Amino acid sequence: MQAMVFRKFGAPDVFERADLPDPVPSANDVLVRIAATTVNRLDTFQRNGSRPIKGFPFTAGLEAAGTVVADSNGFAAGDRVLTTRALAAGGGYASMLAIPAESLVRIPDGVTFEQAAAAGLAASTAWTSLFDLGKMGMGERVLIQAGASGVGTAQIQFVKMSGGWVVATAGSDEKAEKVRALGADLAINHRTTHIGAAVRDAGGVNLVMENTGGTLAESLIACLPDSRIVLIGNAGGREATVDTQDWRLKRVTVIGGGAMAASPKDERAMLESIAAGNFKPIIAQSLPIEQVAEAHRLIEANAVFGKIVLLHQW
Numbered sequence: 001m002q003a004m005v006f007r008k009f010g011a012p013d014v015f016e017r018a019d020l021p022d023p024v025p026s027a028n029d030v031l032v033r034i035a036a037t038t039v040n041r042l043d044t045f046q047r048n049g050s051r052p053i054k055g056f057p058f059t060a061g062l063e064a065a066g067t068v069v070a071d072s073n074g075f076a077a078g079d080r081v082l083t084t085r086a087l088a089a090g091g092g093y094a095s096m097l098a099i100p101a102e103s104l105v106r107i108p109d110g111v112t113f114e115q116a117a118a119a120g121l122a123a124s125t126a127w128t129s130l131f132d133l134g135k136m137g138m139g140e141r142v143l144i145q146a147g148a149s150g151v152g153t154a155q156i157q158f159v160k161m162s163g164g165w166v167v168a169t170a171g172s173d174e175k176a177e178k179v180r181a182l183g184a185d186l187a188i189n190h191r192t193t194h195i196g197a198a199v200r201d202a203g204g205v206n207l208v209m210e211n212t213g214g215t216l217a218e219s220l221i222a223c224l225p226d227s228r229i230v231l232i233g234n235a236g237g238r239e240a241t242v243d244t245q246d247w248r249l250k251r252v253t254v255i256g257g258g259a260m261a262a263s264p265k266d267e268r269a270m271l272e273s274i275a276a277g278n279f280k281p282i283i284a285q286s287l288p289i290e291q292v293a294e295a296h297r298l299i300e301a302n303a304v305f306g307k308i309v310l311l312h313q314w
Contacts, residue, residue: 061092196221282306
């Protein structure tokens with residue numbers, strides 16, 4: 001099989017094309033030919049050496065959408081499937097994976113491989129952070145930090161689908177306009193506006209999706225009493241200085257998200273919501289997998305709105 005791998009840590013140009021042995025399925029596995037994957041922040045951290053990997057050469061890729069190669073474990077050859085657990089099976093930047101059947105969900109008719117991959121882990125994380133960890137209730141007010149990200153764009157849509165009020169942050173006026181068009185009731189350019197004060201003045205929130213980590217202090221300011229904050233990512237920094245008095249007096253609960261993925265049942269429901277037209281994964285750009293270095297550069301430059309999809313065309 002073919003894969004894009006790196007054999008040392010470094011800048012995006014460390015990626016190279018490699019011929020690797022085809023995966024050999026175990027008794028519980030399903031062999032899948034991959035059609036599409038995406039780039040996640042974790043991919044860039046693994047490539048630059050700031051997150052651990054299992055060794056070189058390394059194949060990244062957290063999710064993958066593709067076609068079942070042969071009948072196995074309840075799946076038939078030709079079934080279109082998605083996994084958000086591709087990394088454990090070898091990485092979505094490879095052209096084939098042997099994946100435990102329990103880690104696969106079928107892609108409904110009317111949903112493309114690109115849409116399924118773009119939803120993938122971003123939508124799964126969004127769902128888990130909002131409903132499983134955040135316990136979002138009908139009509140609650142929600143702040144989404146980094147609303148222009150893949151996770152953020154999914155969270156905005158899920159909040160609106162659930163009857164909530166949502167404010168989202170973005171890094172430019174252009175991106176702020178895009179999150180507003182996606183459904184945000186209030187959009188804030190965090191480079192020109194103090195997030196905490198602006199949200200507080202707009203009435204505050206009951207729940208915060210802290211997708212960056214570095215904005216925790218402003219998220220606390222934005223909170224109403226007895227609110228919850230879910231710590232999802234730390235692309236904005238692993239450290240934050242906060243006012244513990246404000247935290248204490250408001251009785252804010254901060255929840256560590258850890259590694260998040262929805263259940264296969266919920267992931268199937270998310271894909272069905274795409275087919276029904278209720279949820280639209282935002283695809284910033286689709287590129288051949290061989291252009292993965294360019295995709296990493298765009299992600300690290302914060303130059304995308306939504307997800308970059310990588311297409312296997314070899």
